[in-house]
Amino acid sequence: MKILLVNPPDKHFSRLAGPNQANFIHHPNAPPMGLLYLKAYLKQKTDFEVQLWNSQSPSAPGEKELRAKLLEFQPNLAGITTTTGNWYDARETARLIKSALPQCHIIVGGVHTSVYPEETLSQPEIDSIAIGEGEDTLLELALRLSRSQSPEGIPGIWFKSNGKIICNPPRQVEKNLDRFPFPDRSDFSPEQYRLSADRFSRAAIIITSRGCPFHCTFCCTIDKHYRSRSPENIVAEMLACKEQGYLAIDFYDDIFNINKNRVLKLCDEIIRQKVNLPWICRCRVTPMDEEMIAKMASAGCERIQFGVESASQRILDMIKKQITPEQVRHAFSLAKKYNILTLGYFMIGFPTETREEAQATIDFAFELDPDFAMFHCLIPVPGSEIYEQAIQSPGFFGDYGREFAKNPSPNFVWRSWSTTLTENEQFKLIRSAFLKFYFRPQYIIRSLKKLSSMEEFLAKAQTAFKILTTR
Structure with missing residues (x-):
């Protein structure tokens, strides 16, 4: 049995509308962690x-090289990972594989298949899809196919039989994540993925948990089992x-600090084992307290990325964020006290949000003064509660995500939702926020003092150019 795991290209990765594109720091060299686990x-x-084909590697092999690989390797099973963002390229990759090897079974997995399975x-090129965690699902499918057996009954698989879609029962989430081996990084060089916002260190992505128990209305996380x-x-x-x-670690959990006791134990183990690697993570402002952040700093934490979203308690309650502006202030002040860099995510354009509330959120970013700030217009994404609200609104674009899933096109653009503020008003506020935040003289001087290499300077210069030129 030969299996080819495919990371499709991102030549036609869907664009974000307007100045939102300035936030889009796509890492084409980042390893596809799902495939590495598989x-x-x-x-x-x-x-x-089992071999891996990465169409997003630095050398960026194209269709000709993939076809040659298929004819040489002759896989019986091809597994393609996809998000809705690169669904067009994933579908085109499936077409290429099926045209080269008509008998090859093609399975597609990723968040996209959970949102739009049918x-x-x-x-027509796709034989089956995996919904949910893929390790045991793909293993069972491969074993069945190796014996020329049907996928019928395999939990987490939908497949086609005589043109009819067969929906197997869902797979239960794996509670014991320690039983999975570490991702196979043998196809990747430590040089490929860098933490460009910090010291441009070559970083390994590590996922320490799965799932998110929160229900923020703008988020499309499917797995709610932490x-x-x-x-x-x-x-x-x-x-x-x-x-x-590797010289740094990027903890790529949805939320790193859901469980305070877990964070403290992990930091103690990092210190005890003398790991001595800097790391970054993504956290909620709660349950962040001084004991936790002091321990994180001692264990090597260099940057925390916080989802702030809004300065308005009304908006925070409406989007089910379950935080307060005062808790945000406290978390940022603690990070600064322990010399941990901060990145804040700020969003405007929520339903019923006034211009005054939107401006207050931007002003809040300047008050907090993080080391990095990301300003977004709300983009209702498929799979989120707010997308379901938007598609019921006569002023939105209908269920355009589903239409794209049915008929993927190369020029897909995610749309903002204009309710109180028009799209153009939102874009102007976001662009102004970016320019005022990043081009303050004191901010530029502070950033230049922290530079550690010419590579880091060039990366940040490229980001600055993107901010200046994005409309």
Whole structure:
């Protein structure tokens, strides 16, 4: 049995409307972590030949190279990962594979398939889709196909039989994440992924937990079952990455600090094992307190990314954020006290939001004065509660995400939602916020003093150019 795991290209990655595009820091060299987990698990559990094809590598192999690879390797099973953002390229990749190897079974996975399962599987080139966690689902499918058996009954699989879509029962989430092997990074160089907002360090992405129990209306996280790995397991992966030449860690959890006790134990283990690698994470402002942030700083935390969203308590309550502006102030002040860099996410354009509330959110960013700020207009994304609200509004664009899932096109653009503020008014506020925040003389001087290399300078100069030129 031969299996090819495919990360499709991002040549036609969907654009964000207006100045939102300035926030879009797409890392084409970032390893596709889902596929790396799948490859490691298949190699651990089987003797199948498993290879990875990365169309987003620095060398960026194209269609000609992929076709040659297919004819040389002759996989029986091809697994393609996709988001809605690169669904067009994923579908085109499936077409290429099926045209080269008509008998190859093609399965597609990723968040997109959970949001739009029927639309994905309706594409004639696609034989099955995986919904939810993929490790055991793909393993069971590969074992079945190796025996020329049907996928019928495999939890988490939808497939086609005689032109009819068969929906197998859902797969239960895995509670014991420690049983999965570390991602197989053998196809990637530590040089490929850099933390451009910090010291441009070559970084390993590590996922310490899965799922998010919160219900923010603007978020499309499907997995609401929070589970975490043990501190010992996480630190073992950190040490393995250090041995491979990585100089920093990007903890890529939805929320790193959901459980305070877990954070404290993990930091203690990092310190005990003398990992000595800087790391960044994404946190909620609650339950952040001084004990937690002091321990994080001692364990090497260099940057925390906080979702602030709004300065208005009315808006925060409406979007089910479950935080207050005062809690935001407290978290940012603690980070500064312990010399941890901060990045804040700020959003305007919520339904019924007034211009005064939107401006207050932008002013709040200047009051907090994080090291980095991301200003967004609300983009209702498929799978979120707010998208379902938007598509019922006569002033929106209808269920255009579903239409794109049915008929992917190369020029897809995500749309903002104009309720109280027009789209143009939102764009002007966001563009002005970016320019005023990042081009303050004191901010420029502060940033220049922190530069550690010419690479970092060039990366930040490129970001500044993007802010200046994005309309």
